[in-house]
Amino acid sequence: MALRCPRCHEGKLFSHSALNLRQFDEMPVACPVCGQAFEPExxxxxxxxxxxxxxxxxxxxxxxVLLYFLGHDPEVWVYVSAVAAAVLVFTPLMFRYARAVMLYAFGGTHFDPRYAKAVG
Structure with a gap:
């Protein structure tokens, strides 16, 4: 999934890169290409x-599972530290993809080729 508009598949769902930790969650109000609202309600x-x-x-x-098999069942603090680090690192991506899945699955909009390249 390229994190694009569900209607035209061209407009970006997010305004900034996922690496921009201050603004990774900002979404435009509507698709810059076809005008589809990104927050249905x-x-x-x-x-x-x-x-x-x-x-x-x-x-x-x-x-x-990886720690258990590859790390030969380390101590509990290793599990806790590794899981916390992994979740923190992947938080921006989880946030973005969770919103994209929500919009695609329950947003009530589907791909319509008439809206692709509607503007420019």
Missing amino acids: VGFYWGAMYISYGFSTVIVALVG
Whole structure:
């Protein structure tokens, strides 16, 4: 998923890079290409918390399994530190992809080729 508008697949969902830790969460109000609103209703993205929770759970399980097998079952503080570091590092991506999944799955908008390259 390229984090693009669900209607035209061209406009960016986020205003800044995920590496910009001060503004990684900023989204334009609407798609700059086709004008599709990125927040269908007030509070729409509250549901993205559950998707993000699922992503976090996968990261915790993956790091735990990798540490168990590759690290030969280290002490508990190693697990806690590794999981905390992994979740912190991946937070901007989890946030963005959780919102994108929410918008694509429940936003009520689907790809329409008529809107692609509508402006410019």
